[in-house]
Each structure stands twice: as C-alpha cells, then as structure tokens.
Amino acid sequence: MAGVQVSNVSRSFGAHKALDDVSIDFADGGFYALLGPSGSGKTTLLRQIAGFDFPDSGRIAIGGESVERVPVEKRRIGMVFQNYALFPNMSVADNVAFGLSVRGEAKAVIAAEVQGALDLVQLGKLGGRRPHQLSGGQRQRVALARAIVTKPRVLLLDEPLGALDKALRVDMQIELKRIQREIGITTIFVTHDQEEALTMSDRIGILRDGRLVQEGPPEEIYDRPKSEFAATFLGDANIFRGDATGSGILLADGTAIAAGAGATLAAGAKASCAVRPERIRIATDAGVSNATDTNVLKGQVSKRIFAGNNSTYFVDRAGQTLKVIVQNTGIERLSEGQDVVLRWSPESTVLIAAS
Amino acid sequence: MAAATASRSGLRSALPLLAPAYLWLTVAIFLPLSAMVFFSFMTELPLSGKPWTFTLGNYAAFFSQSLYLTLLLASLRLGLEVTLWCIVIGYPAAYVLAKVLKGRSREAIFLLVILPFWSNGLVRIFSWAMVLREGGILDTALNAVLPFKINIDLMYSYPAVIIGLVHSYVPYMVLTCYLTLQAIDDSLIEAGRSLGASRLQVLKRVIIPLSMPGLVAGAALIFVPVVGSFMEPRILGGRTGTFYGTVIEDQFVAVFNWPLGAALSFILLAVVLVILAAASPVLKREA
Ligand SMILES: Nc1ncnc2c1ncn2[C@@H]1O[C@H](COP(=O)(O)OP(=O)(O)OP(=O)(O)O)[C@@H](O)[C@H]1O
Ligand SMILES: [Mg+2]
Numbered sequence: 001m002a003g004v005q006v007s008n009v010s011r012s013f014g015a016h017k018a019l020d021d022v023s024i025d026f027a028d029g030g031f032y033a034l035l036g037p038s039g040s041g042k043t044t045l046l047r048q049i050a051g052f053d054f055p056d057s058g059r060i061a062i063g064g065e066s067v068e069r070v071p072v073e074k075r076r077i078g079m080v081f082q083n084y085a086l087f088p089n090m091s092v093a094d095n096v097a098f099g100l101s102v103r104g105e106a107k108a109v110i111a112a113e114v115q116g117a118l119d120l121v122q123l124g125k126l127g128g129r130r131p132h133q134l135s136g137g138q139r140q141r142v143a144l145a146r147a148i149v150t151k152p153r154v155l156l157l158d159e160p161l162g163a164l165d166k167a168l169r170v171d172m173q174i175e176l177k178r179i180q181r182e183i184g185i186t187t188i189f190v191t192h193d194q195e196e197a198l199t200m201s202d203r204i205g206i207l208r209d210g211r212l213v214q215e216g217p218p219e220e221i222y223d224r225p226k227s228e229f230a231a232t233f234l235g236d237a238n239i240f241r242g243d244a245t246g247s248g249i250l251l252a253d254g255t256a257i258a259a260g261a262g263a264t265l266a267a268g269a270k271a272s273c274a275v276r277p278e279r280i281r282i283a284t285d286a287g288v289s290n291a292t293d294t295n296v297l298k299g300q301v302s303k304r305i306f307a308g309n310n311s312t313y314f315v316d317r318a319g320q321t322l323k324v325i326v327q328n329t330g331i332e333r334l335s336e337g338q339d340v341v342l343r344w345s346p347e348s349t350v351l352i353a354a355s
Numbered sequence: 356m357a358a359a360t361a362s363r364s365g366l367r368s369a370l371p372l373l374a375p376a377y378l379w380l381t382v383a384i385f386l387p388l389s390a391m392v393f394f395s396f397m398t399e400l401p402l403s404g405k406p407w408t409f410t411l412g413n414y415a416a417f418f419s420q421s422l423y424l425t426l427l428l429a430s431l432r433l434g435l436e437v438t439l440w441c442i443v444i445g446y447p448a449a450y451v452l453a454k455v456l457k458g459r460s461r462e463a464i465f466l467l468v469i470l471p472f473w474s475n476g477l478v479r480i481f482s483w484a485m486v487l488r489e490g491g492i493l494d495t496a497l498n499a500v501l502p503f504k505i506n507i508d509l510m511y512s513y514p515a516v517i518i519g520l521v522h523s524y525v526p527y528m529v530l531t532c533y534l535t536l537q538a539i540d541d542s543l544i545e546a547g548r549s550l551g552a553s554r555l556q557v558l559k560r561v562i563i564p565l566s567m568p569g570l571v572a573g574a575a576l577i578f579v580p581v582v583g584s585f586m587e588p589r590i591l592g593g594r595t596g597t598f599y600g601t602v603i604e605d606q607f608v609a610v611f612n613w614p615l616g617a618a619l620s621f622i623l624l625a626v627v628l629v630i631l632a633a634a635s636p637v638l639k640r641e642a
Contacts, residue, residue: 052545072548085546089564096558099550144601 002153003028003065003186004049009058011044016324017053018044019035020210026154026188031180033197034190036207045207049188051075062153078147078185080157084139085129092142093118093127099150118142120179136169144176155180155187160185162192165269173200194234200275206230222276231274238322241354242245244271248351253318257295259351270325270354277287277325279348282313282340293343297322301338315340395617403611423619426437427626430599434582437520444521445528445573451560452529453536454544471522479592483519484510487591511593515517519587524580528573534570536562559594579627580603583620599623 004026011019016348018041021228026032048060051072051240060068067075086095093114115280121141131139140160147155160176161169177200180187191197197204199220205215206229214221214230225231228239240257241320244265248258248271265271272328288338299317306328313324313334324342334340394400395414399407417423448468463467471479486492490506497507529562539562547557563570585604588596600618606616 016633050549052548072545072552073551076551077549079545079546079549081542083540083542085540085542087546087561089561098547098552102547102550102552102556102560146546146550176470 003030003170004154004188005059005061006045006049007059007061009045009048009055009060010050011041011053011055017210020200021047021058022207022210022212023058024205024212024215026186027203028186029184030101031065031177031201032189033201034188034203034207035192035197035204036193036231038192038214040207041210043158044156045212046188046190047260049154050077050079050156076150078150078152078155080140080143080147080155080160081163082159084131086139086146088131088347090130091127092123092129092131092134095131095142096127096146096149098146100309103150113149114145117145120148121145121175121183132274136164137172138174140164141175144179148179148185153186155185157189158185159190159192161196169196176200198234204234206233208233218226220239223350225274226352228272228274231350233353234327236323237274238277240273240275242271242273244269244351244353245324248346248349249273249341251318253299255318257349258346259295259349260347265351265353272352273352273354274350275344276311276350277323278327280313280322280324280342280344282324282326282334282342284334284338284340292345294348295344295349297342299340299342301336301340303333304334313340315342317342362580369441391617392621394614395621398612398616400611401552407412408642413615414622415613417619417622423599424595426599426602427623429631430582430623433520433584433588433598436517436576437581438578439575440517440521441525441528441577442570445525446532446570448525449529449536449569453533453539454541457638468526472526476523477590478589479523480519483515483522487515487518510591511595513592513595515591516588516596517589520523520581520584523587524577527576528570528603531573531576532566535566539565575631579631582627583623 006022006024007028009017009019009022010017020041022041024032034045036042044053048055049062049065051070055068058068059066062075080299086092087098090098096114096117097110100113105113114127117126117205118127121144123138123141126134126138131142143160157176161172164172173196183201187199189201202219202220203216204218204221206213206221208229209338214226218236221230221234225234225237227270228237231237231239240249241249242251242257245256245269247269248256250256259273275295299315299322301313302321303314305312305314309328311326311328313326315322315324322342363510394410396411397407398410398412399405401407452464452468456464487507488494488510489506491507491510493509494507497505509518543561543565544557547561549555552560566596582599583603584596588598588601589604590596592598601621603616603619606612606619
C-alpha cells in the first residue's frame with residue numbers, strides 16, 4: 001500500500017491542455033474522489049497515474065518512488081474500468097486469476113487467492129461462470145476482485161458505477177467502501193456524481209478544464225467553496241454578485257449581505273456570496289425571526305416542487321430566482337405567488353472573490 | 356420451449372427474405388454441381404455424342420494410380436504452407452491496422468491491402484513472373500544493391516508458387532482478422548496490462564484467443580481454394596507446378612475427360628470437408 005503524489009503534471013493533446021499543472025497528494029489508505037464536468041481531465045489524470053499515458057511534464061510518485069516513465073505493468077496498480085473490461089474468453093475465476101497467473105504464481109496459491117477475492121466481493125459461488133452470464137453489478141464485483149487480488153499499491157476506478165442503475169449504485173457504493181476499508185488500499189475514484197463523491201470519499205478534488213479547482217475533505221469543499229464553480233458544481237448554491245464591503249457584499253439594489261466571520265475582501269472589489277438552499281429559512285411574515293439570521297430578503301414564490309421529505313421553493317427577487325429547500329415538517333405549506341421573507345445567517349454565507 | 360417456438364415463427368417471417376438467396380443458390384450452385392456429380396459417374400461425356408454408361412471407374416482411377424494421391428498430398432501441403440504464411444504475414448498486418456493505426460493512415464494502408472483483390476488474377480501472376488525470373492526485377496534490384504553477385508531465379512519453383520498464392524490470398528486473412536481484432540475493446544488490453552501482463556502476455560492470453568474466429572475463418576477461406584488452385588502453380592511453378600488442381604484442370608481443358616475431372620474434384624471436396632470437420636472441434640475449443 002502506498003500514497004500517490006502528483007506534482008505539477010501537465011498533459012496536452014495537440015493544442016488542447018487536458019491537464020494543466022495539476023498537483024495532488026493522495027494519502028496512503030485514503031479514499032479520494034476526482035470530480036469534474038465532462039472533458040475536465042479526470043480520466044486523463046487517472047491514466048497518468050496508471051501509466052497508460054505519460055505526462056509531458058511533472059512528477060508522479062507511488063509510495064515515494066518516481067514512476068513517470070515506468071510502464072503500467074510494472075506500477076503494481078489495480079484498475080477498474082467503466083465498462084468492466086472483463087475478458088470474455090475466460091471464466092470469472094480465470095479473470096480474477098489473470099494477474100496472479102501472469103506473475104507465475106503456483107496453481108494452489110492462485111486458487112486460494114481467487115476464492116478469497118471472490119468471497120470478499122460476495123461472488124464465491126460464481127467462479128465457473130462466464131462474464132456474459134452475470135448481471136451488471138456482478139460484473140463490477142468481478143472487476144473489483146480482479147483488480148485487488150494482486151494486492152496492488154493503489155486502486156484506480158474510472159466511473160466504475162456509471163453504468164449501474166440508481167438502487168444498485170447505492171448498494172455498490174456501500175460495498176466498495178466496505179471493501180476499501182477492509183483492505184485499507186489507497187483508492188482514487190473518478191465520478192460524475194457529486195453525491196457519490198460526497199458520501200464515499202475522505203477527500204475530493206474538483207477538476208475543471210484540466211486544472212485542479214479545489215481540493216479537500218467533502219465538508220470543507222461543501223461548506224467553504226473557494227469559487228462559484230466549486231460552490232455550484234458540488235451541491236446547489238444561490239449566488240449573489242456585488243461589491244465587497246469587507247465582510248460581505250453590497251448588491252446592485254443596495255441590499256447588504258453579510259458573510260461569516262473571518263471572511264474579508266478589500267472593499268470595492270467585485271465579489272460574490274454563496275448560500276446553500278437548505279440554509280435559508282422561508283416564512284410569510286416579517287415577525288418570526290431568529291436573532292442570528294441577519295441576512296433578510298423579500299421575494300415571491302414562483303414555483304414549489306414537492307419531493308416527499310422536502311420541498312424546493314423557487315423565490316423571485318430583483319430579477320434573480322433563489323432556491324430554498326425546506327424539510328417537510330408538516331407545518332409550513334407556501335403556495336405559488338405568495339410573498340415571502342428569506343432569512344439566513346452570515347455563518348451560512350461564503351464570501352468568494354471574483355475570479 | 357418458448358425459445359424454440361419463437362425461432363420457428365421467426366424463420367417463417369424470414370422466409371420471404373431468404374427466398375431469393377436460396378433460389379440463387381439453387382440455380383447457381385446446386386444445379387451445376389449436381390450436373391457434375393452426374394458426369395462423375397459416366398464413362399463418356401454425353402455432349403460428345405458417344406454412347407455412355409454409368410460407372411464407378413472414375414473414382415476407382417484415383418485409387419488405382421498412386422500419382423493422384425501423391426499430388427493430393429502435395430496440394431494439401433501447399434494449402435497448409437500458404438495458409439501458415441498468410442497467418443504469419445496477415446495477422447500482424449491486421450493487428451497494426453486494427454489497433455495501432457488511426458484515421459487517414461489506416462484508410463491508406465487498408466487500401467493497399469485490398470488492392471491485390473481488385474487487380475486481375477492473371478495480371479497479378481504475370482507481374483510476379485517478371486519479378487521472380489532470372490534477370491527480372493528482384494534479381495536486378497538485389498544485384499544493384501548487394502556488393503557480391505547473386506543469382507536470383509525463383510521462377511518455375513515451389514517458392515514462386517507459394518509467393519504467388521500467398522500474395523493472392525493474404526487479403527482474406529487480413530480482412531477476417533481485422534474484423535475480429537477491431538471488435539476487441541482496447542480496455543481489455545489495458546486491463547491486462549494493469550494486471551501486470553506484458554504486451555506479449557496480453558497478446559497470447561487475450562488478443563489471440565479473442566481473434567481466433569477471424570483466424571479460423573481466414574484459414575478456411577484460404578486453405579480450401581489453395582488446395583484446388585491451378586493458375587499460380589501452372590504459371591509460376593512450370594514443371595514443378597504439377598498439383599492436384601492442375602491435373603483436374605487438365606481433364607477439363609486439355610484431355611477433355613470431364614467425368615474423371617469431376618470425380619477428382621469431388622474426392623478433393625470430400626477430403627477438404629473431412630479435414631475441416633476434424634479441425635473444427637479443436638478450433639472451436641481454442642476460440
Ligand atoms: N487520446 C486523446 N487524444 C486527444 N484528446 C484527448 C485524448 N484523451 C483525452 N483527450 C481530451 O482531453 C480532455 C480531457 O479528457 P478526459 O477523458 O480526461 O475527460 P474526463 O474528465 O474523463 O471526461 P468524462 O467525464 O466525459 O469522462 C477532453 O477534451 C478530451 O477530448
Ligand atoms: Mg472520463
């Protein structure tokens with residue numbers, strides 16, 4: 001097992017910079033999610049770490065050992081592909097045995113290891129089947145067993161759950177997390193799905209146009225996004241744009257929005273504030289107030305979407321539509337067209353410098 | 356049960372679509388072939404106006420003279436050698452086309468591979484004659500480059516026959532292998548390498564087994580016609596170019612003993628079918 005250090009890695013395809021000076025430290029034994037829109041360079045970064053492709057510049061180290069020029073088969077990594085990439089000409093057991101058998105391990109050792117790996121992914125009885133006789137979720141488990149049976153130093157997964165339906169996806173998320181904990185392997189996981197990234201990983205890196213936008217634990221990125229992009233890409237956010245006043249901003253219509261303590265920007269600079277929809281309280285009258293909710297805006301409900309345990313309200317104000325999510329406690333039911341007051345605390349407001 | 360019913364009703368609805376193909380097969384292959392079967396049991400060709408009777412003598416002739424068996428074995432060996440050379444040359448070419456080249460260069464090379472297909476067979480063979488004979492293109496070119504004098508005269512030899520046949524038939528191997536190789540997902544190759552396999556191990560354990568159907572199809576497409584071939588052996592082989600196929604051809608165009616020619620053809624057909632049937636379980640297991 002080993003950590004992975006990516007330092008100043010760049011990779012261009014023609015004139016297009018797929019990776020632009022990316023540095024990330026993947027901690028030993030950690031579960032790391034790489035998140036970003038399509039074409040942001042997630043797969044490219046994973047392929048540099050795996051050794052399918054080589055960076056134009058920069059360093060990659062696995063377990064402290066420089067590997068930029070080491071070919072993939074010598075890097076001792078495990079890889080799980082989005083399309084599973086199981087060998088159709090081999091049984092499930094032979095698929096899992098492949099990595100051990102090319103190494104020339106003894107037959108008895110291979111058989112025992114393969115059975116252990118299949119048991120770990122709860123497919124102990126299906127070793128004799130062919131890949132095409134398995135369901136999508138089972139194939140994914142085989143791919144995982146095949147990747148970890150060789151005891152790789154790092155496990156790389158490129159959207160491994162992308163082809164599964166929602167319910168199966170959630171099952172596999174739990175399963176993958178359990179297995180990762182059990183063997184304690186450094187895991188780098190590429191995903192499109194922000195919820196998946198939030199629930200599964202210890203740290204998240206957000207990529208955009210080949211650059212690392214922000215990196216840190218899920219809570220930190222969610223609560224303290226450093227850019228409008230990070231705020232809106234990971235979770236939902238209401239963005240207000242205006243001029244910085246020191247510890248908040250002044251909107252064009254003169255409304256002041258206060259941000260949490262410690263956030264300061266030079267007064268007068270362009271800045272924005274981000275507020276999560278679930279942090280805003282919505283009410284019909286100005287009377288009911290919480291002392292800490294000093295940010296107040298008036299608006300009108302334009303739409304309400306009921307989703308069982310919560311409702312999303314779209315509130316129009318001064319040419320902007322704000323999103324508010326309210327837990328369904330059975331007390332408040334606001335109807336479309338109703339005038340409302342929105343309140344939230346400065347602590348729930350993140351001040352972001354204009355980029 | 357349900358599947359069987361479904362496939363039967365599927366067949367019924369497919370019948371109108373299949374009918375033209377079967378009609379064509381009947382007219383173009385079955386009728387002439389059955390006429391030949393008929394001829395092969397006759398003493399004389401009815402067209403010549405001479406009296407004729409039914410006989411097994413044409414088939415007996417094959418067994419009464421060891422020459423026919425010797426020539427048949429030589430032709431089978433020729434078929435095997437040409438097929439092997441086509442694999443040796445065609446498979447790597449197909450691999451490069453399917454997995455290494457991309458875009459325009461792939462199209463260009465593909466065209467070069469197909470080109471012999473589009474040229475007339477005789478033109479192709481006579482061009483080889485010009486290349487291979489003493490004082491021909493190969494001889495002159497090699498002597499211009501090499502510091503010492505060598506004599507290249509491959510004309511009228513077994514290697515010349517092999518070269519001509521391999522050149523004619525290698526596109527089949529390239530095409531069938533290209534199709535199966537192209538269907539192999541690149542991620543399978545990457546998966547193999549990520550598991551620690553070298554390129555050679557991936558080739559041996561993943562790519563070759565998965566492209567076996569293409570190899571088998573290509574081998575069958577090449578082996579069968581080569582065993583019966585007569586044009587290349589006659590033109591490029593000269594006196595050494597007497598094979599089973601040339602003997603059959605002689606019966607039809609020189610000796611005018613069609614019944615014997617037909618009987619020899621059907622013996623060849625039977626032998627080839629037996630070989631393919633015997634090989635198929637082995638090949639199926641491989642694939
Ligand atoms: N082999 C290649 N040749 C040319 N361009 C490439 C190649 N591989 C990737 N790219 C380009 O690099 C950019 C990043 O691609 P990459 O596959 O890393 O994106 P991604 O973040 O994985 O996207 P997705 O979420 O859609 O999988 C894209 O613009 C892509 O077109
Ligand atoms: Mg990708």
